Amino acid sequence: MSSEKKYWKSAEQLKENSPLVEALEQKEFAEHIPADEFLGDKEKLEGSQTSRRDFLKYVGFSTAAASLAACEGPVIKSIPYVVQPERIVPGVADYYATTIANGFDFASVLVKTREGRPIKIEKNKEATGLSAGKARVYGSVLDLYDIKRLQNPQIENRDVTWTEFFASLESDLKAKADKKTYLLTQTFASPSTDKLIKEFQENYPNVVHLVYDTVSDEAAVDAFAAKYGYRALPNYDFSKSEMIVSVGADFLADWQGGAFDSGYSKSRVPKNGKMSRHVQFEANMTLTGANADKRVSVKPSLQKQIVVEVYNQIVGKVATTNLNSALKNQVDSVVSSLKSKASGGAVFVTGLDSVEAQAMALEINEKLSSRALDTENPRLIRQGQNSKIQTLISDMKAGNVGALMIAGANPAYSLPNADEFTAAMANVDTTVSFSMKKDETAKLCKYIAATPHYLESWGDVRFTKKDFSLMQPTIKPLFNTRQFEDCLLKLNGNSAKYYEYIKANFKSTYEGLSWNKSLHDGSYVFDMDLPKTSDVPAIDIPAGAKKLVSQSDSEGLELTLYTKVSMGDGSYANNPWLQEMPDPITRTSWDNYVTVSQSDAQALGLENSNVANGALNGDYVTVTLGDKKLEKLPVIIQPGQAPGSIGIALGYGKTEAIQEEMQVGVNAFPLYQNFDAHQTVRLEKVSGVHEFACVQLQHTMMGRRDIVKETTLEIFNTKDKHYWNATPEVSLNHQEVEVTSPEVDLWDEFDRSIGHHFNLSIDLNACTGCGACVIACHSENNVPVVGKSEIRKSRDMHWLRIDRYYSSEDTIQGDYELKNDISGLNSAIDTYGDLENASEGDLQVIFQPVMCQHCNHAPCETVCPVAASAHGRQGQNHMTYNRCVGTRYCANNCPYKVRRFNWFLYNQNDEFDYHMNNDLGRMVLNPDVTVRSRGVMEKCSMCIQMTQKTILDAKREGRVIEDGEFKTACSSACDNGAILFGDINDKESVVYKKTQDDRMYHLLEYLGTKPNVMYQTKVRNTTEA
Incomplete structure (x- = not known):
């Protein structure tokens, strides 16, 4: 039999006879239709x-x-060619391999350009090192066309020429030669940039170079350096793991640079009856915890004890912990599982900002002989020495600094003691910011060197010891900008361009490698020794363990700061795609907030409430840490939040170089004291009610069954498919008949054996809910941004949404006697709510991407009065925009709620001040996809423009299309292989084989819509199997 769990999106669904739930089930449009x-x-x-x-x-x-x-005309290009480059063919996309390396995100990427305009970021499948599978990376192309970018260099807020800029700056630097000059930079991870900085220090011996990471991994770097001798981060390949234990490490998000998703998902899909098992101990509900087989909610102070206890049992006792019996039993069970895989199949990681905890994790993995831990090819993308920032501030206060040069960093916004930093800056006569925007730091500087976007730049990047990548421009600089490295060359008296410098450095360093081939491929492999470090002291683990245990007694609420997969460290704050992307866990956009547990919310008198149309409201609180106070943060009561803990996202509250609509949230960096994400704070309720842009009760399929299917690995291996993935049945002639039987069809089937028949397969085991596919869809299909107020009215325009459902182990067995007494949906939900502590239990989460299902028997097609919605011969459900008159009958009749209506004109409309409403922002639009107008319905097209291009290319070249050539935006963006696209008429294709998989099912299959999108049943490894 299939799972007896009940799934819910919001705690509102657990209330008995909720009028809101009833209204949302019965009304298609909860908001007033104007x-x-x-x-x-x-x-x-x-x-x-x-x-x-x-x-x-x-x-x-x-x-x-x-x-x-x-019937809108084609998009007009705002910058026509005067002399067309020889190799560019109008209407044909060009692709360039390049690299993003902005100090927070690092990845090899492919850039799609049309008529010289970069319009989309894709992953470079051939590249080694770090992959591009992040929403922020895919959304970064929009930052190229940011209207807030600096267009010229400035001196004292005045636009100047580069000649005047350098003449004045060189004079000032020479005049300050008797004092220190600090060069404060991001982590560039660039061999050429590092070499150039050393040359700059030789020419200016008073220069002190300091590397600063907005979000620090210094504890992990120092622990690695103490054990292995060089400053780096350990690398992990989770595909080699059979047992994964994580204590506070959100490795599916931004932990230590991220990009672990692909390896993780490979081990999570059952093959030959086996898959990895994942246990997560954490306070906040994270992406990683949501994907775990077992998640245990524990506040940070207890996480420290858990690390010590695991070390005690695997490596050797160093300190006595005082875990309660229930938690101790869970830790004992986990240790037993780790030891059972001690031949190399186990891995242990932690996210604690403690050098002792990170050192213990390395020792544990060494004892386990973990295959997942790679110490031979460590990561070099976090080189920040944030602990030395205070030395810089002290020197500025003392008047010892003559010049401060800042590149790729915004300390006036992101430092915990930003006020102290900016006050000390006033004592420095010569201040320089190398920045794309006039941000919080740049506005305080005398000199601002306008820098280009990475898509306009040259560079080289060293991701790991062996993996290198090259950066090349994909468009001529839009403005009068100059790279930081070009500026250093000029200050060094070197007349070469940075392109010439890195090419010469490449040829002199990497013997036997071709520059042209490496530039074409975007990456290369070269094993080169790392410099040894000697300034990291040895770590006393026994003393550190005792310190960790002693820190477990805390008063107040324990805060965990984190970064969202959409907003990161805040450098993308002016990106409307990423602002509007719902957080995978809370399903909220356009905000940061305080996440609290249900019990803590009750104790503090905090509430969330839903208004009549389902929109979410929440109370405000003030968060206090010492003399730091954050005023009026809204509250979200988060299921799974550990009692006694709260969470707040970094990266919000920016006010400079950002459009008014994007000035949202509260800056939480003042709470990031000592660069430790875990702090003890006080919460106090204050007056007011905050209005969230939360989509968790929008476009819901509540009241339906067979939405998500899941089972355990034990049942999957021991029971027949009909037990855990039964095909729905309907009554026909007083008999139960499977809904897939032709007997129950209301329409005759078309012959689809000729030509192509496209299908999508979505594997719920491989999908981590990261949202990369959502942004890729935006980029490819010109999906509009509507803003916070429209989101609250259930008017978001995302073609693809990722539904997040909660459930818990308490109901998987099913109390059948109780269940037989349940009548009605609301009664059932309320009863299941009694069976489980909905907000604080060790919840299980499942993510489900939902787009148009392209039904062969589509309910939308039969109700459209003008045939704007019709079925194509290749399986897609087509939307003809110039036929649509906006009746919205199709949306009303769609059981999947995937159709979106253009209530307004979202482009070239002054009421919506986003990228589609200025000439520069419109350069990102894909000319292959119509920009829709007001009164028109739209939805997922299965990227028909991409499939047709593949067909026409093969036809022109006179060849057969190979499996894997057909792509959609979402399938090409998914690093995990969760979304696969192809032709099921090709019986050798991967997607056809997915149709034959026992795990395959269709969403709401009992309705008989016969979708061309299929899902693979979720399998959890809840016990050793």
């Missing part, structure tokens, strides 16, 4: 004297107007 505003002349329409002729006149005119509005 039909009168759409038709115009509201008073006359509502007046009793309106004749039938007048009414038909209004309706006829509005219908015609909507049709005409949908």
Whole structure:
């Protein structure tokens, strides 16, 4: 039998007879439909004297107007070519391999350009090192067209020429030769940049180079350096793991640079009856915890004890812990599992900002002989020495600093003691910022060197000891900008361009490698020794363990600071794609907030409530840490949050070089004291109610069954498919017949054996919920951004959403006697809510990407009065925009709730100040996809423009299309292989084989819509198997 769990998106669904839940189930449009505003002349329409002729006149005119509005001309390119480059063919995309390395995100990427305009970031499948599978990386192309970018260098807020800029700066630097010059930079991880900085220090002996990471991994770097002799981060390949134990490490998000998803997902898909097992101890509900087989909610102070206890049992006792019996039993069970895989199949990681905890993790993995831990090819993408920032501040206060040069960092925003830093800056006469924008730090500087976007730049990057990548421009610089490295060359008196410098450095360093081939491929492998470090002291683990245990007694609420997969460290704050992307866990966009547990919320009198249309509201709190106080942070009561703990996302609250609409949230960096993400704080409720842009109760399929299917690995291996993935049945002639039987079809089947028949397969085991596919879909299909207020009205335009469902182990067995007494949906949900502590139990989470299911028997097609929605011969459900008159019947009849209506014109409309509403931002639009207008319905097209290009290319070249050539935006973006696309008429294709997999099922299959999107049942390894 299939799982007896009940799934829920919001705690509102657990309330008995909730009027909101009932309303959302019964009403397609919970928000008032502004039909009168759409038709115009509201008073006359509502007046009793309106004749039938007048009414038909209004309706006829509005219908015609909507049709005409949908017939929009092609997008006009704002910068035409004067002399067309020889190799560019209009209408044909070019691809360039390059690299993003902004100090927080590092990845090899492919850049799709059209007529010289970069319009989309894709992953470079051939590249070694770090992959591109992050929402932020895919969204970074939009930052190229940011209207807040600096267009010229500045001196004292005045635009100047580069000649004047360098003449004045060189004079100032020479005049300050008797004092220190600090060069504060991001981690570049670039061999050429590092070499250039050393040359700069030779020319200016008073220069002190200090590397600063916005979010520090210094504890892990120092622990690695103490054990292995060089500053780096351990590398992990989770595909080699059979047992994964994580204590506070969100490795599916941004922990130690991220990009662990692909390896993790490979081990999580059952093969030959085996898959890895994952146990997570954490305070906040994270992406990693949501994907775990078992998740244990524990506050940070207890996480420290857990690390010590695991070390005690695996390596040797160093300190006595005082875990309660229940938690101790869970730790004992985990240790037993780790030891059972001690031949190399186990791995242990921690996210604690403690050098002792990180050192213990390395020792544990060494004792386990972990295959997942790679110490031979460590990561070099976090080189920050944030602990030395205070030395810089002290020197500035003392007047010892003559010049401060800042590149790729914004300390006036991101430092915990930013006020102290900016006050000390006032004592420095010469301040320089190398920045794309006039941000919080740049506005305080005398000199601002306008720098280009990475898509306009040259560079080289060393991800790991062996993996290198090259950066090349994909467009001529849009503005009068100059790279930081070009500026250093000029200051060094070197007339070479940075391109020439890195090419010469490449040829002199990497013997036997081809520059042209490496530039074409975007990456290369070369094993080169790392410099040994001698300034890291040895770590006293016994003393450190005792310190960790002593820190477990804390008063107040324990805070965990984190970065969202959308916003990161805040450098993308002016990116509307990423602002509007819902957080995978809370399903909230356009905000940061305090996540609290249900019990803590009750103790503090905090509430979340839903208004009539399902929109979420929350109380405000003030968060206090010592003399630091954050005012009026909204609260979200988060299921799975550990009692006694709270969470706040970094990267919000920016106010400089950012459009007004994007100035959202509260800056939480002041709480990041000593660069430790874990602090003890006080919470106090204050007046006011915050309005969230939360989509968790929007486009819901509540009241349906067979939405998500899951089972355990034990059942998967021992029971027949019909037990855990039964095909739904319907009654026909007083008999139960499987819904897949032709007997129950209402329509005759088309012959789909000729030509192509496209299908999507979505593996719920491989999907981590990261949201990369959502942003890739935005980029490829010109999906509009609507803003916070429209999101609250259930008007988001995402073609692809990732539904997040909660459940718990308590209901998997099923209390059948109790269940037999349940009647009605609300009663059932309320009863299951009693069976489980909905907010604080060790919840299980499942992510489910949902887009148009492209049904062969599509309910939307039969109700469209103008045939705007119709079925294609290749399996896609087509949407003809210039036919659509906006009746929205299709949305009402779609059981999957995947259709989106353009309530307004979202492009070239002053009411929506996003990228589609300025000439620069519109350069990112894909000319292969129509920009939709007001009054038109839209949805996932299965990227028909991409499939047709593949067909036409093969036809022109006279060859057969190979499996894997067909792609959609979401499938090509998914680093985990969770989304696969292909032609099921090709019986050798991977996607056809997925149709034959025992785990395959269709969403809401009992409705008989026969979708062309299939899902693979979720399998959890809940016990050793």
